[in-house]
Amino acid sequence: MSEPAALGAGVTGKLAELAAQMRAAGARVGVDELLVAHRALAAIDPSSRRDSYNALRAVLCSKHSDIPAFDAAFLACFGSGREEEADLLSAELQAAGIALPRMAVPGDEPARQQAIDQRPLPAAWSDVEILREKDFAEYSEAERELARRLILRLAHRRPTRESRRLRRARGRGDTHDLRRTIHASLRFGGEPMERRWREPSRKARPVVLVCDVSGSMQAHARMLLQYMHACVEAKGRVEAFVFGTRLTRVTRELAGRDHDAAMTRATHAAGDMSGGTRIGEALATLNREHGRRIGRGAVVVILSDGWDRGEPQQLADEMARLSRCAHRLVWLNPLKAHEGYEPLTRGMQAALPYVDHFLAGNSIASLEELADLLEGEMS
Numbered sequence: 001m002s003e004p005a006a007l008g009a010g011v012t013g014k015l016a017e018l019a020a021q022m023r024a025a026g027a028r029v030g031v032d033e034l035l036v037a038h039r040a041l042a043a044i045d046p047s048s049r050r051d052s053y054n055a056l057r058a059v060l061c062s063k064h065s066d067i068p069a070f071d072a073a074f075l076a077c078f079g080s081g082r083e084e085e086a087d088l089l090s091a092e093l094q095a096a097g098i099a100l101p102r103m104a105v106p107g108d109e110p111a112r113q114q115a116i117d118q119r120p121l122p123a124a125w126s127d128v129e130i131l132r133e134k135d136f137a138e139y140s141e142a143e144r145e146l147a148r149r150l151i152l153r154l155a156h157r158r159p160t161r162e163s164r165r166l167r168r169a170r171g172r173g174d175t176h177d178l179r180r181t182i183h184a185s186l187r188f189g190g191e192p193m194e195r196r197w198r199e200p201s202r203k204a205r206p207v208v209l210v211c212d213v214s215g216s217m218q219a220h221a222r223m224l225l226q227y228m229h230a231c232v233e234a235k236g237r238v239e240a241f242v243f244g245t246r247l248t249r250v251t252r253e254l255a256g257r258d259h260d261a262a263m264t265r266a267t268h269a270a271g272d273m274s275g276g277t278r279i280g281e282a283l284a285t286l287n288r289e290h291g292r293r294i295g296r297g298a299v300v301v302i303l304s305d306g307w308d309r310g311e312p313q314q315l316a317d318e319m320a321r322l323s324r325c326a327h328r329l330v331w332l333n334p335l336k337a338h339e340g341y342e343p344l345t346r347g348m349q350a351a352l353p354y355v356d357h358f359l360a361g362n363s364i365a366s367l368e369e370l371a372d373l374l375e376g377e378m379s
Contacts, residue, residue, distance in 0.1 A: 332361025
């Protein structure tokens with residue numbers, strides 16, 4: 001193991017020990033918090049005990065009652081900071097300074113920034129940051145396992161819409177709540193001193209995921225299917241389909257917490273994976289045979305590179321029909337991530353006039369962009 005990697009492993013071990021001691025004391029510290037802790041150490045000068053303490057406390061303590069547990073764990077892992085323990089503190093935190101990558105901090109002096117840039121890269125948390133931008137086609141098996149946890153968080157971010165059903169408003173709402181106002185007046189001898197309000201509630205908007213599993217999408221289809229499985233497992237109003245030369249509904253196959261079993265069921269159900277592509281015919285089946293499952297007002301996300309062996313006019317007609325039914329049409333094309341890419345294929349040229357949002361869909365970062373879109377503009 002190289003020296004920076006060994007130091008990175010030491011820092012990772014210390015943070016894992018810190019988290020374990022906090023969990024033993026009743027604090028809730030998971031993998032996500034540990035990843036953020038690595039990022040926090042990379043954003044500061046880890047040779048400063050005070051900065052390290054404040055940064056780690058900020059990301060590992062989710063509530064005020066966690067602070068005593070954190071203080072005890074930090075003391076056990078990094079010592080009290082007294083002079084006789086200076087060597088221990090220096091060894092651990094200086095290791096973080098060498099092993100962790102540096103982040104640009106606004107307001108840093110140029111000389112300090114130059115010194116930071118000369119430090120060796122990376123190890124530890126940087127693996128997550130690199131993974132976030134890395135193309136799915138370049139993932140190793142270990143990276144797919146780590147990416148799965150990141151994707152699970154994204155799958156819970158869904159579009160919502162305003163419901164006709166009203167709920168209690170904490171502040172001033174849109175509608176006067178007469179029943180609660182009368183109930184509250186009993187405390188004042190029947191005088192309506194405090195008014196109560198109601199406001200519209202929100203409900204999940206249906207999402208339809210349609211993934212191209214033909215030969216040209218083989219390198220990305222596995223991770224996109226993982227995203228679809230996570231969305232289905234998140235128990236929202238999600239329908240999942242895959243297509244090559246024909247469309248297959250895989251919502252039932254992707255249900256269940258066992259990821260490997262779900263992938264196997266979906267693969268067997270598809271039957272035409274890694275083959276040709278007929279997007280127009282697949283969308284025709286979606287429109288005519290699964291129209292009730294799509295419903296009006298759904299967000300339809302198509303994951304495909306647009307390489308199509310079918311008739312462009314049929315694809316354009318079916319996209320037009322789908323756009324009249326759906327709330328929004330989103331197209332994810334992994335090729336869009338490449339610099340200089342232009343949608344010149346017949347399939348993409350036929351489909352794009354009916355697409356509301358055209359994204360890359362080749363990495364965790366692009367799926368985060370999709371999640372932001374679903375939670376923001378489409379809600």
